[in-house]
Amino acid sequence: MEYSKRVVEIIEKLLEKSDFLSIAQLADEMNISKRTIFRDMDEIEAFAKDLGLVLTKKSKLGLKVEADVKQREQVQNYANKFKGTHFSQEERLNQIIMELLRSREPRKFYYFSNLLGVSEATISYDMDKIEPWFKERSITLVRKPGFGVFVKGKEIDFRKAIVDFLYQNYEHQDLVAMISSTNGFVENVMDKEISLKVSKILSKYETYIANRLTDQSYMGLMIHLSIAVQRILRGESIIMNGDILDNLRSDSQFDIARSIGVDIEKEFTIKFPEDELGYITMHLKGSKLRTGALIDQQDLIISNFELSRLSSAMIQKFKELSGYDLKEDEKLLIGLVSHLRPAVTRMKLALDIRNPLLEKIMEMYPEIYKMSSETGTLIAKQFDLNVPKEEVGYIAMHFGAAVERYLKLQGIEKKIRTGVVCSSGIGTSSLLYSRLVKLFPRLEVVGQFSKEDVIYNRISEHQLELLITTIALDASELPSIQVNPLLMTEDIERIKQVVSILSNNVRPYKSQLEREKQDESESVKRIHALTESVITIERNLKLFRDIKAKNSEQLLKQIADANATDSKHKKQIISVLQEREKLGSTVLQGEGIALIHGKSEVIKEMTFSVWRLVKPITMQAFRRNELVDKAVVMLIPENASKVQLEVMSLLSKALVEDNLMIQMISDADEKLLLDHIKGIMHKWLNRQLKTGGL
Known part of the structure; x- marks a missing residue:
């Protein structure tokens, strides 16, 4: 197997230490994000296994690698291959995206070939891979033989793409560190000097902005302004819908935006257009507020009563879908009202909503996410807007936490409906059944099934969440774990991991009640x-x-x-x-x-x-x-x-x-x-x- 330069360097860094190195320390020393390390973890483990290295992972301590002299030499040999410039495919794609976003002129394939140390055929293949990324953001990747490759689109879409790129590759705290640092390739997309000057300007408005917005919203505003200044300096301008701009001019936050614009004009000797002030105002209006921050009267476009009524309707809708009566949960009602004020504003103004936890939420709370999506239709209907999946993820977090509180209050322990599978549905599945019941009280083992039962979906009526099987299953859409019928130690550990994940997925309560009713x-x-x-x-x-x-x-x-x-x-x-x-x-x-x-x-x-x-x-x-x-x-x-x-x-x-x-x-x-x-x-x-x- 071929390993990336970054993975080899991570192993080298770990070998320099005699003790554990935390993920945060490793990310800092490698000048990469923690997310990148977690994304590379499978490859790191495979590399260590190939070379016979002892890789130890501990949640609170981090990573540690142990190797003998011969194994260290093997790692060094791998590292020597990368003495020249070498990029993994992911690194190449990121470099190409950055170059295209910041370049005003077409680039020939040989430019990228020389930059990245690969053939022009590889660059052509990479272009095919990144084209959908630009297309999703309403930007066209243009390839003209003999002329070069470039991207074209609206200025607003370019700016959104740059912000998307940053948030896809870095977590919030990593962005803070890298923007103020002298290294890292963030400066290839955002000019570091511009960012530092913008940060200094915003600090003048600390009493209004920094104390009012969350850290993430403040960082979002700083990134927005840094990119705006950089693009204006290059002659790129943004145009806002005239009616929207007219409405924003009467907003108190437009005055704050105007003051920021004046300071930017002085600092960078540029003309900061009124359209740009409109976008700053939109950003301020759609930002999340710190807990306890005062709300301007003009922010109360959506009244507290209206938000409370909407939140109550959402809680009722969730009850109809799930069977969970959460109307007595004050924490849920207050949380939804507080969240929906800036969220609805962002959706009405068509601002991006980012949810770094979205994939995790969809994985751990699929039922809650699905019901939250249907609940979100009430928002869409009331305000005539689209509710993106990122916003559904936030709603699911509120309802997921409320359901957990409800179950705890009711003294109900969440059971995972589990089916046991063997080739015929008898025999080994029965042996397995007995051990599972003894070892895993969180499993509700509802039946034993044959492979044919799974293939022909004769198990659907049981509303299973997990299959534990003694044979290989290819046809099942449910999560499944193949184990030895006698349940070896490694089998038990794997089941524990899956149980831990599925315990967070709360299924509709009313279906549990319905299953208890059986026709006479x-x-x-x-x-x-x-x-x-x-x-x-x-x-x-x-x-x-x-x-x-x-x-x-x-x-x-x-x-x-x-x-x-x-x-x-x-x-x-x-x-x-x-x-x-x-x-x-x-x-x-x-x-x-x-x-x-x-x-x-x-x-x-x-x-x-x-x-x-x-x-x-x-x-x-x-x-x-x-x-x-x-x-x-x-x-x-x-x-x-x-x-x-x-x-x-x-x-x-x-x-x-x-x-x-x-x-x-x-x-x-x-x-x-x-x-x-x-x-x-x-x-x-x-x-x-x-x-x-x-």
């Missing part, structure tokens, strides 16, 4: 089906003793022979059992009991049988060999119902949870063993009858 006629049908299934298994309970088999293949043939009606059926049963065993045998560790199960169209009824071998045989059980002298065999029809699978799963779980049953499988006589198995089913059936099959 369905209950009667279920009880009948359960009874029929128990009777069928009782009819097909068998014990086979003194079985002679030298290996698993011979055992499978005897099992097929005992359950087939003719030679053709025998071959089909053998094939089904062999295919299942290729995935790895399931053996109860330390008990010498193999669990053999399969599903076939030639099996007409469910069967449950116990096989005792004369001598132990060796079976491959998930990466290790196990000695087996007993086998529990469960066979079901291809079209087995959910209820039939449920009864079989009951018996599979008993193998894990019922020590007496395990003992009886080993040495009890036939009557005692079969009576015990019947007793397990009868007790379970009685419980089902008492609860109406629920």
Whole structure:
């Protein structure tokens, strides 16, 4: 694998230290953002693994790399490759975007080729990659053979693109540091001297601006003004809609903008157009206010009453969508009112809304985000505007926090509806079920399913949030984790990570209530089906003793022979059992009991049988060999119902949870063993009858 120069330099930097280096320190020393390091983490880990380096990550301490002399030499060899100029594709694309944004003249491909140390063919490919980035921002990338490449569009779109570029590559605190620093490529887009002078001008208005706006809004204003001055110095001008400008002239904040404009004209010896003052005013009006900041009367274009009424309507809409009644949550109402004032202003003025947490919100709160999007339609309808996804993300944060408060107040612990999957829906999934229930109280394991159930979406009615499977799943749209049926240490850790993420995703409360209601006629049908299934298994309970088999293949043939009606059926049963065993045998560790199960169209009824071998045989059980002298065999029809699978799963779980049953499988006589198995089913059936099959 080819690694980027930056990743190699990060490893070099970590090797210089004998102890942990925090992400913030590493970003500072590398002159890059923390976001960049997190984005490179997979490549950093892959590089360390390739060279055999010991990379340790600790949330509060950071990163540490350990290496011997030979490994350090290998890292140095990689570093030597980059002694000349070398850029990863991401770095190249960023450099090209910057050059095109700041250049007024067309650039030939060979200019970029020399600058970045790659062929013109590579530059052509890179241009294809960045073209959509410009197109999304209403800027056209123009390529003319013999003339060069350049971008064209409206001045307002250029400025927005520059700001987008900065925020995509840097977090707020990184921008603050880099603008005031003498290095870093921010100055390729923003002139450092201009930024420092603009900052000095704004400091004169500290009592009004710095104490009124949040740090992010203040930084946004400074970036806006720095870019505006830089573009004006280059002869670029911006034009505002005349009607909007007329309305803004009467705003008190236009006077502040005018004063700032006068200072800019003096400092840079330029004419600062009135249109630019309009955009400063829009920025001031649409900025987030610090908590406790005084609100100008002219900011109250949207009255407190109007905002409160809108927020209350949004809370009611959210209740209709989710089932959560949050109208008593004062913190939510106040939070929405405070947030919506500047947010609605920004949307009305068509100003950009930035939400650096958007991707995380959509990942961790998908249901809340979806419901917040529908709730946001009330804003769009009332003010006749578009609500961007960034704003929906902020609304989701308010509702997500409120739901967490509600659940805590109600004493409700969020459970994750989980399905367990194996090839047939019985057997290994039952073993896994028992361990999951013991180890993960946050999981609500609602059923055991086969691969076909997932492929044909027979699981949709269960409203699952997670699948834990013993086999590979390609067809599932749900998050899934493939594990060893015995749940090894690494499996447990992976499940913990996913549970932690999904615990933040609150599903609609009303759907939980609806699932608890079951139609009476369905209950009667279920009880009948359960009874029929128990009777069928009782009819097909068998014990086979003194079985002679030298290996698993011979055992499978005897099992097929005992359950087939003719030679053709025998071959089909053998094939089904062999295919299942290729995935790895399931053996109860330390008990010498193999669990053999399969599903076939030639099996007409469910069967449950116990096989005792004369001598132990060796079976491959998930990466290790196990000695087996007993086998529990469960066979079901291809079209087995959910209820039939449920009864079989009951018996599979008993193998894990019922020590007496395990003992009886080993040495009890036939009557005692079969009576015990019947007793397990009868007790379970009685419980089902008492609860109406629920």
